[in-house]
């Protein structure tokens with residue numbers, strides 16, 4: 217579905233009534249550029265990998281600018297939905313109601329992409345009612361917990377009654393996907409069951425459980441780990457089991473990120489679909505595929521079924537899209553083939569990764585691969601298994617075309 221973005225800007229911690237204790241943008245210590253696919257060829261650093269990745273806005277974007285941009289975009293490119301996003305919290309955008317009023321004229325359904333509700337003040341849920349009247353049809357709501365005291369303490373939510381009342385009203389008349397960062401010993405035990413039970417009563421459509429990450433290896437790439445001293449996050453395996461358990465227990469759909477989607481079998485749901493794997497283009501050449509630690513065994517399972525020419529090599533980072541040049545530095549070049557394909561969205565500069573992967577004197581061809589090969593729980597929650605399989609098949613076809621063109 218083609219989404220038109222309405223970006224209202226905003227700064228984490230500032231334009232959301234103070235930092236949540238688990239916010240990944242808290243305590244960023246470095247301004248150094250990471251390098252990425254948007255950087256110019258001879259310079260490490262661009263607006264994306266210096267500013268956007270840190271959600272570095274000057275503040276909220278004025279209403280007229282947001283509206284102007286959406287209208288222009290719609291005229292030029294068309295669209296099927298409008299997604300409101302930002303770097304702070306959408307419920308704190310002072311013109312949210314006016315914005316939806318202005319966007320309503322376009323006549324498309326409006327989605328609110330992540331709000332914690334901290335900016336809502338009406339304990340009768342009136343803000344949600346007004347937004348729904350203005351065509352808001354889908355809301356992603358960061359719940360964390362329905363326990364007021366936990367919301368106060370961990371999210372800095374000064375008005376949890378108003379936040380939860382608005383959440384309830386949204387549930388009554390729009391599709392609500394709740395999201396919760398799960399922190400061991402805080403909101404993962406009985407509290408998670410109580411929260412899910414409250415959300416089931418409210419009528420949410422789905423729940424995205426997000427594994428709390430506290431270390432660089434788990435994906436904190438802005439030099440601010442640990443986010444919370446003394447918290448040991450769930451292992452990926454334990455987290456997957458928790459997602460499955462919650463999914464079995466409740467009537468709404470449950471997915472997890474960085475994994476897993478019990479209903480669809482993703483990430484890489486296609487690994488169990490031998491018929492679909494047979495339909496992929498034949499792999500004619502060899503290559504090393506670099507990826508994250510979570511993806512590597514799953515991707516290997518796929519390639520083991522269809523080719524003996526592909527080596528999948530994990531780097532010391534759980535998530536492929538969050539690979540940085542530091543992870544590449546740690547890689548042994550012993551088993552790396554002469555063509556290497558790395559994740560398209562990895563935060564590395566093309567020239568830097570090329571230098572590192574050829575430092576043993578072997579001239580290797582280093583290629584940036586597709587942006588993604590599968591979908592995580594945040595995306596899959598609103599997709600059917602068929603849609604996920606099609607998406608994965610399309611991405612693997614793109615990867616195989618690259619292998620056959622650049623491989624050895």
Ligand code: SF4
Nearest residue numbers: 228229232235236239
């Ligand atoms: S509301 Fe979102 S952006 Fe703001 S502090 Fe909490 S997690 Fe960070």
